Amino acid sequence: MQLFNELKTLGQQHIKADKKAGERVPSGLWIACPKCHQSLYHKDLGTYQVCPNCEYGFRITARERLAWLVDDFKELDADMKTTDPLNFPDYNKKLEKSRRNTGLNDSILTGIAKIQTEEFALGIMDPNFIMGSMGTVTGEKITHLFEDALKKRLPVILFTASGGARMQEGIFSLMQMAKISAAVRRHSNEGLLYITVLTDPTTGGVTASFAMQGDIILAEPRVLIGFAGKRVIEQTIHQKVPNNLQDAETVLERGFIDAIVQRRDLKQKLEWLLESHSKGGLVNG
Amino acid sequence: MVNILDRKKTAAQIVAGARNQEKMSAYELINGIFENFFELHGDRLSGDDAAIVGGIATLADKSVTVIATNKGESAQERMLTHFGCPQPSGYRKALRLIRQAEKFGRPVFIFVNTAGAYPGKSAEESGQGEALARNLLEISEVKVPIISVIYGEGGSGGALALACGDSVWMVENSMYSVLSPEGFAAILWKDSKRADEAAEVMQLTPEKLLAQKVIEGIIPESHSHKRVCRAIKKTIEQEMKELMSLSPNELLVKRYERFRKF
Numbered sequence: 001m002q003l004f005n006e007l008k009t010l011g012q013q014h015i016k017a018d019k020k021a022g023e024r025v026p027s028g029l030w031i032a033c034p035k036c037h038q039s040l041y042h043k044d045l046g047t048y049q050v051c052p053n054c055e056y057g058f059r060i061t062a063r064e065r066l067a068w069l070v071d072d073f074k075e076l077d078a079d080m081k082t083t084d085p086l087n088f089p090d091y092n093k094k095l096e097k098s099r100r101n102t103g104l105n106d107s108i109l110t111g112i113a114k115i116q117t118e119e120f121a122l123g124i125m126d127p128n129f130i131m132g133s134m135g136t137v138t139g140e141k142i143t144h145l146f147e148d149a150l151k152k153r154l155p156v157i158l159f160t161a162s163g164g165a166r167m168q169e170g171i172f173s174l175m176q177m178a179k180i181s182a183a184v185r186r187h188s189n190e191g192l193l194y195i196t197v198l199t200d201p202t203t204g205g206v207t208a209s210f211a212m213q214g215d216i217i218l219a220e221p222r223v224l225i226g227f228a229g230k231r232v233i234e235q236t237i238h239q240k241v242p243n244n245l246q247d248a249e250t251v252l253e254r255g256f257i258d259a260i261v262q263r264r265d266l267k268q269k270l271e272w273l274l275e276s277h278s279k280g281g282l283v284n285g
Numbered sequence: 286m287v288n289i290l291d292r293k294k295t296a297a298q299i300v301a302g303a304r305n306q307e308k309m310s311a312y313e314l315i316n317g318i319f320e321n322f323f324e325l326h327g328d329r330l331s332g333d334d335a336a337i338v339g340g341i342a343t344l345a346d347k348s349v350t351v352i353a354t355n356k357g358e359s360a361q362e363r364m365l366t367h368f369g370c371p372q373p374s375g376y377r378k379a380l381r382l383i384r385q386a387e388k389f390g391r392p393v394f395i396f397v398n399t400a401g402a403y404p405g406k407s408a409e410e411s412g413q414g415e416a417l418a419r420n421l422l423e424i425s426e427v428k429v430p431i432i433s434v435i436y437g438e439g440g441s442g443g444a445l446a447l448a449c450g451d452s453v454w455m456v457e458n459s460m461y462s463v464l465s466p467e468g469f470a471a472i473l474w475k476d477s478k479r480a481d482e483a484a485e486v487m488q489l490t491p492e493k494l495l496a497q498k499v500i501e502g503i504i505p506e507s508h509s510h511k512r513v514c515r516a517i518k519k520t521i522e523q524e525m526k527e528l529m530s531l532s533p534n535e536l537l538v539k540r541y542e543r544f545r546k547f
């Protein structure tokens with residue numbers, strides 16, 4: 001991320017800072033961290049939108065994440081839109097609202113990216129697009145990304161954030177899980193690297209498929225990771241479950257995550273991981 | 286198989302039929318279709334989940350691997366199986382048996398009747414999501430035919446993780462959906478009482494799913510369990526014959542395309 005700042009002149013940085021400050025005036029309010037409940041001034045979250053008290057990373061749009069994550073990016077499948085396969089009532093209205101809020105046509109942004117000189121296929125799910133739910137377009141874009149990465153022999157990095165399968169697309173959402181998984185397997189069979197970064201929240205069908213299939217699984221601090229929702233579990237077993245049951249830290253202790261990485265360190269750590277897999281390995285020679 | 290299509294049932298009636306208590310148990314189904322069933326236990330990692338039954342059996346003089354979700358018969362059994370909702374160790378046991386089948390060149394038959402993967406504290410702690418994800422990943426390249434039959438409820442990822450092979454059939458009174466109609470209605474309309482309406486919208490009936498090519502076909506059902514077993518047997522024997530004529534590579538290409546089309 002240092003590089004990102006160095007690329008800008010001091011003047012540009014000031015302009016950017018000023019513009020942001022201006023935007024913040026009306027919304028420059030006190031907010032509470034959803035994890036540690038500390039009251040925070042919005043400005044204190046900084047570039048990475050992180051709680052200074054507990055390191056929890058607030059839910060940001062895919063494009064906001066992209067801005068500090070990579071040095072170069074060519075978007076893929078930007079125009080792909082769902083066909084609304086169930087003709088679901090009011091679905092289009094919901095889609096339009098999410099499109100306005102995220103600048104995306106569906107819940108994931110995909111493309112070919114670079115951090116420094118390391119090239120890779122990148123997907124970032126957007127929790128602001130119908131809760132990051134996985135519909136047919138989400139599945140198609142991810143599958144296409146893996147197929148493209150396989151052709152170009154590139155590693156894949158996916159940032160997950162999802163409430164699970166998209167209810168409005170029913171069984172077709174479910175089929176995406178198997179479709180993506182098969183593409184992940186083909187990519188993996190060629191000795192190519194796949195890293196997932198679990199962000200808040202990663203649940204349901206996304207956890208039960210590509211989120212948990214990375215060669216390396218990272219998570220941001222304090223994010224929610226699980227399969228079933230807490231309410232569903234409590235209704236099923238008729239008892240309260242601990243608040244931290246699905247915290248990244250608990251899931252790590254249980255053995256399902258490799259490491260928890262603070263948001264501000266992600267770019268550098270990912271670069272290192274990419275670099276360490278791009279040479280010297282047995283498979284990649 | 287054709288005549289059921291003109292007896293029009295509502296989606297809600299199909300859902301009720303799929304959940305009917307008269308449905309066969311896993312053992313009755315297995316013993317009604319296969320010979321010499323020899324049950325194998327355990328996931329070799331953390332336990333043995335009663336909600337998944339599996340083992341080796343004979344079908345048309347061939348050694349095959351059989352796996353089924355199990356709701357249990359007595360009240361005690363139903364508690365033990367969480368009413369047929371598998372734990373992560375159940376999915377891991379299924380995968381172990383599928384890998385074993387691959388090693389010895391046996392086709393795999395999986396029978397699904399589950400409301401879904403078990404949503405519980407222990408299930409989360411043991412990585413329910415990881416278990417399902419691993420099944421999807423690994424089964425995509427297992428080099429023997431995998432044929433699934435949904436014979437009651439086919440609930441979401443917990444059903445998909447057992448129905449991601451080469452061929453999926455449904456019996457007449459069964460359902461397959463991204464979540465329960467009640468859950469669907471609760472999430473989308475904040476009113477779980479609109480489940481019947483949700484069932485229509487969700488297109489979860491065998492007929493609708495066949496039209497969308499989510500499944501390969503529908504098996505007729507009757508009150509006689511014997512006749513249902515005979516109908517299933519006829520169908521899966523035919524499927525086995527066709528799939529076993531493919532080379533492992535052809536099989537895997539076809540399996541990839543089966544899901545790639547969605």
Ligand SMILES: [Zn+2]
Nearest residue numbers: 033036051054
């Ligand atoms: Zn905090």
